[in-house]
Amino acid sequence: MKTPVVVLISGTGTNMAALVYAAKHPDCPYEIVLVASNNPDAPGLILASAEGIATFAHPHTGLKRAEFDAILDAEIRKSGAQYVALAGYMRLLSPEFIANWRDRIVNIHPSLLPAHKGLHTHEAVLAAGERVTGCTVHVVTEALDDGPVLGQTEVAVIDGDTPETLAARVLIAEHQLYSRCLAGFVAAATGPEALIAQVRARAVALPEADEVTSHGMPCWGIIKGKKFAYVSNDHHGDGKVALLVKISGVEEQATLIENDPDRYYRPPYFGDGWVGIRLDLGDNDWDHIGEWLARSWRAVAPPRLTKLMSIADEF
Structure with missing residues (x-):
């Protein structure tokens, strides 16, 4: 029996897609039972639906953070999901939501944490003249990009890189890393x-x-x-x-x-x-x-x- 997981997205959902396709392997310990978004127009919702996965979308406009997260929490619980995976979800979660799902929320970030938390990571890497960057999968806590690290992949910075070219290469590494880390995290908590x-x-x-x-x-x-x-x-x-x-x-x-x-x-x-x-x-x-x-x-x-x-x- 695979462990049910919900994925939260705000946009194209390429990391979500990587998790979905990894979950199709019979040895994968998780399955994606719901893809949810704060953006009803998120293109990733179309992909998820085409793959036969339930979707949910609700705009957060006009709602306090805790109010929106309460709506999201209720929908996740209806799906039966036991874990939450953030995949390009561009909204901070409320302390109440994180407390309800303590140690069961994971995220992927496009830098080698603890370096370059928050947004505009690739610009920061290039501005600092760094020769290596990468991506990190971590457990979500109340502090921004600060939870326990589950895995990292290094990516070389190439001469002439722009934020866009670097982001594209880091994204390839993200797609490889996220499914492995999520599988290991779920298996460690739900294995015999x-x-x-x-x-x-x-x-x-x-x-x-x-x-x-x-x-x-x-x-x-x-x-x-x-x-x-x-x-x-x-x-x-x-x-x-x-x-x-x-x-x-x-x-x-x-x-x-x-x-x-x-x-x-x-x-x-x-x-x-x-x-x-x-x-x-x-x-x-x-x-x-x-x-x-x-x-x-x-x-x-x-x-x-x-x-x-x-x-x-x-x-």
């Missing part, structure tokens, strides 16, 4: 190891929980006691990354699977007292996963521990 780490952090926080390996899977249980959770990673070649937790029995198992068959399934060899919860669908509610782990822990924990947990819950 990252998903297992998310489960681990919540499981080991439960009283007297420890981790072992059982049936080739990482699992968690009460120290010297019963197991309450496993993570199945392509177990027996089923292609799934899933959390396996205890439930009340066959009726609850059937109800969960009937209501959401894409997410829940009956794990082979575990019986009716367990359910598999897919973690590789790209839309995990980690608070809810934590609740599942706590409930499963309660099902196997001795009374002395559950009493302590109940007392803690009251506070």
Whole structure:
């Protein structure tokens, strides 16, 4: 299952196009589910639509930054996107928007950051007499062009370059760099190891929980006691990354699977007292996963521990 991404553009969208075409490769970990713009006349919207991608455009004129970004945020959430990629989006994002998508917004900038932040980068490179420039993919924060760097590509400055000729050559490098960095960023956050780490952090926080390996899977249980959770990673070649937790029995198992068959399934060899919860669908509610782990822990924990947990819950 590929991770859904929205791309924001304001103009021709050539970097967006590079991301779209990279996403068509079966090994790419992301897919573009929406291209959105603050410019209804952005030519990139036509390309995205021709490629079968949903588009959204709304002019920002007359709206405060936070008001416009709230409209944009709502549309992105409707698309199911988990990450935001800026590709020639010529509008600063509001602090509220960045906070809502913290560590899930990336941007590409036509210089070797931290050099030459902001606009007119190629003019600045030539004016400084620099012999090397390039492009940078970075995580977006509230500070302009200042987030953690995900990757850079150097581009030589040639004698006689103008801002236009230099920009054209840097753009080629951007098209090569952006898709690789976005793929690596998404894979690092949504790959099996990252998903297992998310489960681990919540499981080991439960009283007297420890981790072992059982049936080739990482699992968690009460120290010297019963197991309450496993993570199945392509177990027996089923292609799934899933959390396996205890439930009340066959009726609850059937109800969960009937209501959401894409997410829940009956794990082979575990019986009716367990359910598999897919973690590789790209839309995990980690608070809810934590609740599942706590409930499963309660099902196997001795009374002395559950009493302590109940007392803690009251506070």
